[in-house]
Structures are given as C-alpha cells and as structure tokens.
Amino acid sequence: MPDDGYSLREVQRMLGVSRSVVEKLIAAGFVSPRGDRQDWRFTFQDIVMLRTAQALRVAGVSPLKIVRALDHLRKSWGHEGSLTGVRIAAVGDRVAVRDEANRQWDAETGQLLLDFDPKRALGNVASIEAPRAERAREEAVELFRQARAVEDDDLDAAEAAYRKALERAPDFTNASLNLGGILVDSERFDDAIAVYRDALHYQSNDPVLLFNIGVALEDSGRFREALRSYELCIEHASDFADAHFNAARIHEELGEPTKAIRHFNAYRLLQRNQ
Template identity: 45%
Template structure:
C-alpha cells in the first residue's frame, strides 16, 4: 500500500524512525504517525536528502504530528537540500520551523488516504482562520511564529482579515523597533476599513512611538471624529497635546476622558 518494501520497513524500524507495536501474531501494528514516517523517509532519501537531515526532520515531525488528522492535511517533501512541511497552502522548514512532504495525507470519511496528485483547493477562509488561531496561540511563546501566522492569515483570506491586521499591528508595535512595520500594516488595513476608529487609534500610537507627533495627533483626531466616545483616544490625545504645549487641548480632552470613564 505504501510502496515501501519489507526490507526498507525493517531498516526504518531498526533505525528508530518508527516504533510499531506487535499484534497477536507478532505482526507490526503501525500508528498514523508511523505510516507518515515510513512513506516520508523513503521519499526524502530518494530525493538525496542527507540522512542526518532526514533524522532531524522526522524526529521533530513525529513529536509535533497530532494523533488525529489535521484538517488542512500534511505534505512533506524535499525542497533543494531541505525538508519542507506543508499544511494547506502553508509551508515551513521541518528542522528550523522557518516558514517556507511529496507525501500528503487527507481526510475522507474518517479514512487515511494517500494522494499522489496535488491537493484540491481548500476553503481559504477556513485556512486563514486556522492561521489566525495559530498566531493567537503563539503570541505569548513565539513572537516570530505569531507574526508569520498572522501574515499568513492575511495572505490566505479571500476577504480583508480585520482581526489579523489589528493583532499583527499591535504585536509589531509592542516589539522593539518594529513600529514602522506596524504602521505599514495599519496603513494597508485602513485601505480596506477607512472608517474604523480602532485602526486610526492604533496607527496614532505607532506614529507617536516613531516621534511623528503631528501625524499622531491627526490620527487621534480622526479616531474621535469617527467615535467621539473613544475614551483612550481622548486620554492619549490629551497627553500628546501637553507635550506639544497645547494646554487648552489638554484640558478639553482630559475632561472628556474623565466624563467617559467615571
């Protein structure tokens, strides 16, 4: 079924790629992960991937591969001298985890099916949601991974992905020296959502962190024009106007902030 000879299977078991259990007649019982490892190892070696890289890639993949089939499917393949993993339309290096096997797994009525052809187009909106959720999960543990996931969600989504724009921009602005990148994200988002007060507020914060106080003031004012009850915008604008020596503006917006929060 796998196209792997008994000799190759025995060799891969002996090398520790897979650890099957034994049935009542001493036959091998392979898990889903074992099957993936067997087919993948064979294809990677056929593509002349060095054994060391094969071992590193498959060891990491075995640990991370879920017991249940992922919704977007899995492909493992050789890309040059590297081992690439693909879920849906997303691809990354199996060893380093960097976003970038030809083995693919798909789910059909609960069965495991091996496909030799390219995958059929998936629901891009669903894939985008999966990447966004991954970004949310990585946000506290892997900032680089979270950034890649948010960007992937934006790229895949057939419609402008508002939440991904907001969270990616906020993530970048929280990181040292990335406010300029955050500003680019907010600018693109505002092309799609020009009347969104929160995006103007976030863009104002990015401008302020970059020292562009005039642009920050303009963005805060645009935010308040769209949503006069945006308390945080009143507060931030009051503090900004104090820096710029506008005491009258400071008092006016600080009083508005106090009315809205008491």
C-alpha cells in the same frame, strides 16, 4: 485561539472598547460567553458578533433589531469560521446584508431590498462567498488561531502565521491588529503602520485601526502625525476614551494646554459614564 477561548481583556484589545461596553453587549444578548463573570471566555465567533453589534449600535440601530438580525444570520450561516465575509449595513432602523451579486437583503426577514445606499457598519457578519474564497477565509481563521496560541512563546512564528492569514484574507482586521501589535512591541513602527493602513483599505475609517496607527506614530516620536490619527479616531468614534486621553497627553507635551484640557475633560466624562 487558545483552547479555552479569549479573555475579556483580549476581546477589549480586539474591539477597542471598554469593559462596560462589552458587558452591555453581553447583557443585550449578542453573545453568551462561557464561565462566570470574573473569567468569561469568548469564541472567535463571539468577537465577530460583538464587533458587528457595536458597529450597528453606533449606526443607530435599536438593540432589539440587532439581536433579531444577528440571531437570524447566526442560524442561517452560523458555523464557526464563516462569519467574516459578508458586508452588513444599517439602513434606517434595519440591518441589511450585501451579497456577492451586490444584492441587499433584510437580515431579519430575508426580504430583498432595492434602491438604497446603506451606511456601512464597522464589522462583518456572515459569509456567502464563493467556495474558493470561503476556503481561503477558513484557512485564515485557522492561521489566526495558530498565531494567537503561540504569540506568548514564539513571536516570530506568530508574526508569520498572522501574515499568512492576511495573504488569504487581506480584510481580516483582527489579524492586522494583532500583527501590528507584535510589530509595535518590537519597535518596528513603520511596518506596523503599514499593516494598519493596509487594513484601512477594507475597513475605511475604522476607529480602532486609526487609534493603533496613532499609538505606533506616537511611540516612534511623530507626535503631530499621531495626534492627527487620534483626532480622526475621535471623529469616527467620539466616545473612544483612550483616544481622548492620548490626544490630551500629546497636546500637553506640545505646550497646548487648552486643547489638552478639552480632551482630558472628554476622557473623564466618558469614564464617569461607563
């Protein structure tokens, strides 16, 4: 991570959401970035918390309950680098945590929850992994920071560091997204797609990963495959405006104007509502 933190643009890239969505999550109290509104700077922990909050909102949990639950988890496991291991879920209108022993805990109260099948959220919150796994996770976070710090100047070193981070924590989605971005920029599309699809094993149907697979397929000229990936993204996140826009362009390119208009209209509506 850069010494002064991540910019809003970098946060949007990692989360796959618009500026207005990030601003709403900040206004709801999920994170408090440093700096003024024109130059917010976010920590890695901020990104994890924002991703988690957005996932829970999509799952239908109220903002107040999300704030309370994440605040409780932050106080319990809030040291930097430890907020990326434990699965969280929306259980009705509550937030639950699943630990290594497959026990379910109410994130607000710490109460043990029994006999339910939670709808998993898109992100993770806290780590209560075994010490060896925890060390691997912390090493992965440090490698991620190193990669991010050199990405603008040395892509080979950044790629190597992202790959090492994923060796230590294969479910580290942000490392997969950044590594895939480097591979796409260097026109190694199949390699990028492989990285994104590996990440889907840990974040099944993650719309940001599906969107990025679509971009890599589109850039490599596989328009029908790209279109399917954008459609999958929209199935799991109907408000993903850029997926609608890209799907509209491909339908237009393929001579399917009716379908293109439908996606363009959805894109314009989402833009107006931001």
